[in-house]
Amino acid sequence: MSAVTIRDVARRAAVSVASASRALNNHASVTPATRQRVIEAARALDYVPHLGARSLSRGRSNTIGVVLPDLFGEFFSEIIRGIDRAAHRRGLQLLLSNMHGSAEETELAIRAMRGRVDGLLVMSPQVDAEFLGRNLPKGLPAIVMNAAASDGTHPTIAIDNLAGAREAVAHLVAQGCKRIAHVTGPQGNADADARRAGFRAAVTELLGADAGIEIEGDFSEASGIDAAWQIISQRPHIDGVFAANDMMAVACMATLAEGGMRAPDDVAIIGFDGVPIAQYVTPALSTMALNLAELGERALEKLVAITESEDAAEATTEMLKPELVIRASSRRHA
Amino acid sequence: MSAVTIRDVARRAAVSVASASRALNNHASVTPATRQRVIEAARALDYVPHLGARSLSRGRSNTIGVVLPDLFGEFFSEIIRGIDRAAHRRGLQLLLSNMHGSAEETELAIRAMRGRVDGLLVMSPQVDAEFLGRNLPKGLPAIVMNAAASDGTHPTIAIDNLAGAREAVAHLVAQGCKRIAHVTGPQGNADADARRAGFRAAVTELLGADAGIEIEGDFSEASGIDAAWQIISQRPHIDGVFAANDMMAVACMATLAEGGMRAPDDVAIIGFDGVPIAQYVTPALSTMALNLAELGERALEKLVAITESEDAAEATTEMLKPELVIRASSRRHA
DNA sequence: GCGGCGCGTGTAACCGTTTCCACGAACTCT
DNA sequence: AGAGTTCGTGGAAACGGTTACACGCGCCGC
Incomplete structure (x- = not known):
């Protein structure tokens, strides 16, 4: 022993x-x-x-808890990487927890953090902030990442989906698109809803309300393929596609090509997220790139800031702006 | 409060x-x-x-520590996902730590786990098992994932890189390749070294020693690009490429195409790892697929097994065999 | 030469649980 | 009816550290 x-x-x-x-x-x-x-x-x-004993007596663990909805794919690994980078810099450890979808699990995960962590980073696209307010052990500082909406009780850091969507549409319009389709994400998902709203606003403002059509998707590859066939059958012809994420954009673009609509000349395509694969498909996919590592990094920094100065705990909201990356899929030669 | x-x-x-x-x-x-x-x-x-207090008093934390060399890309997110899946099933939490490359950091990371975890999962391509034996707090059960070699003191679970590399080469040869380049991983990295060894053995056996050339890489995208230019300038022409990971394979393939060498006809290409992105590039990339989630899952199960029965702590070694996935990048029409 | 001060050290309380052990009350069994 | 068992409960000692406080000592200044 x-x-x-x-x-x-x-x-x-x-x-x-x-x-x-x-x-x-x-x-x-x-x-x-x-x-x-x-x-x-x-x-x-x-x-x-024995660090457990130390943190009990010191009343501080030098650990922060991270609760994520899923641990799948580069989306989350990038966030974790950012969090880790900042945490490492400050000598903090990370206690990782996965709420496997359900709200019940989320509650469990959060409670399981009590007495082990000094603060919490929670990401919850499907759980609202009110829920957190109710379940957070009092006195545990927390940052809400990318929640549906802040209820003003917890500081928040989120992706500026609205602005990103507007910029994507503006880019398509600048390339000469007159009739734009939006392949949406699943309804009820906060990111998806915000991107849809941004699409609507931008299209209405720049081209008029009836220049945009929405095609339901769910962020999956399969739904991108479905969307492509619907786009092909649209009359008058669609000449621009804004997909709510890159996965759908990639699948959609490939399927459109099969149906005779080639990017960028027949149709300009842009995605959202900036996943690495986007640059390797042909043609390379334009996208609204998210610096997820930065999101994680800033979330942790913010958490540290509020744990250190009790007073600065006002529930501010910070926004991370996506960056327009123009590649071949939307670049018109004309 | x-x-x-x-x-x-x-x-x-x-x-x-x-x-x-x-x-x-x-x-x-x-x-x-x-x-x-x-x-x-x-x-x-x-x-x-207060779970910290509870674990102090109970002498058991229901947490296991995970020490990984890097938190970058899907490689690690997949492993973590597998670990998490198994941990969740058993009601265990995960304390994550990143040794940022250096051995010194690894030691720190491991010591920082004492008194917070019931067991350790360590993955250390650049650190040998002997090092671990020296630094592991005694009495802390640990599983070594994918280490250079087991020194017999700790149970190990590893990827069968040697067999995987041989199979990759054999596949290229079966497609008719006569002159094969291997884009290597960084020297000193255990995975990279084993894959290189497998490459050498297979090439020598199947085509003769001088049919293979090695090009130094470091697993990064950038090194894949560099490798491509070197391959283009080789005479006689290379007609098969085995990259030590998918990231380099993808970047290499794209760059080769720019230089006029198209897969699979001019050159057959295969990667290693089986990252999801491999199937979306054009042409889709053949690869030796690793079920990393399973690796993580099995590692955790094994750890639980040895923590529960003191006796079963013999240092067994388990191997995870990569699976050959043939896609367009190496499929010769002829 | 004596009071006070600073410094290094030890004693003990504390952090929030769990759990061993003792203790009394209510049973059961002759 | 008295002795032996449960059974529920409370007191207190762990778990492995940190730290407030007290204490003894040598030093300084008057």
Whole structure:
């Protein structure tokens, strides 16, 4: 067994546990000689401090909890990477939890964090902020990432889907598109809804309300294919497609080509998310790129900020703006 | 503030903390009446147990630590997903840590787990098992994933890179390739080295030693591009490429096409890893697919097994075999 | 030469749980 | 009816650290 405690170290160094603790944490006021003895004893016994005990007594764990809806694909790995980068910089550990879809699980996951973490990063496209307010152990600072809407009780950091969608449409219009289809994400998904709203607003403003049509999708490859066939059958012809994510855009573009509509000349196509694969399809896919690592990084920084200064806990909302990346799929030669 | 402890609950229910604890953990022998009172008190106060304290007292945290070399891309997100799936099934939490490359950091990461986790999953392509044996707090069960080699002190689960590489080469040869390039991973990385060794062995065996050339890469997109230009300039012409991972394969393939070498007719290409993006590039990329989620899942199961039965701690080695997935990039029409 | 101060150290309380053990009351069994 | 068992409960000791406080000591300044 392990079980070499600070008490063992203290005994071997012939000091009290208090002094041992002080020496190891290079606290003020321990004689160099004492410190030396303690450190040697610790090394000799191969002492590793028990961090659970430490955080109990210090009242702080140097760990932050991360609750994500799913752990699938690059979307989440990028976010985690960003969080980790910032956490590592500050010497924090990450306790990861996956609410497997259901709200019940989310509640469980959040409660399971109590007493293990100093703060929480929660991402919940399908759970509203009110729910969190009800379930967060009081006194646990939390940042809500990309929630449906802030209810003003928790700081939030989100993707500016609305602005992104508008920019995507504006780009298509600038390329000369007159009749634009939007392949939507699933209804009820916060990101999808915001992108749809942005699409509507931009089309109405730039081309007039009847220049845009919406085709229901659900972010999946399959729904991108379905959408393509619907687009092909539209009259008058569609000359621009804005898909709510890259996955659908890629599948849609491939299927449109099969049906004789080639990007970018017959139809200009743009996606959303900026997944790496977008640049390897032919033609390379234009997209509204999200810097998800940055999202994670900023979320963690914000969390640290509110844990450190009690006062700055107002529920501000920060927005991460997608960046327009123009590639071949929407670049008109004319 | 938070700070509603079990003591508060006990006071409100007019029982001792001992009884409160028993009631909440539905332990044996508490009167239904008492239990009821305690539970009501807990709900009224919105009590959430402090898991840090619990694990200190129970000597068990229901958490397992995961130490990974990097958190980049789908490779790791898949592993984490597998680990999470198994952990979730068993009601375990995940403490994630990233050794940012250096051995020093690895040591730190591992020590930082002491007293917070019941077991460790360590993946360390650049660190050998001996290192782990030295740094693991004693008594902490651990599984080594994909290490350079087992020193027999810790159970291991690894990818069968050697067999995978041989199969990839054999496939290229079967497609008629006579002169094959291997874009390698970084030297010193265990996976990369094993794949290189497999390449050499297979080429020598099937075509003769001088039919293969090696081009240094480092698993990155950029190095895939560099490799492509080198391949283009090779004389006699290369007609088969085995890249040590999919990322390089994809980038390499795209660049080769720019340089006039098209897959699969001019050059057959196969990657390694089986990342999802491989099937969406054009032409779709053949690959030696790894079921990384399964790797993670099995690693966790194995860890649980050894934590539960002290005796079964012999250092067995399990291998995960890559699966050949043939797609357009290496399928010769002839 | 004596009071006060600063410094290093030790004692003990504490963090929030769980759990061992003792204790009384209410049973059952002769 | 008295002795032996349950059975529910409470007190208190863990778990492994940190830290407030007290204490003894040598030093300084008057």
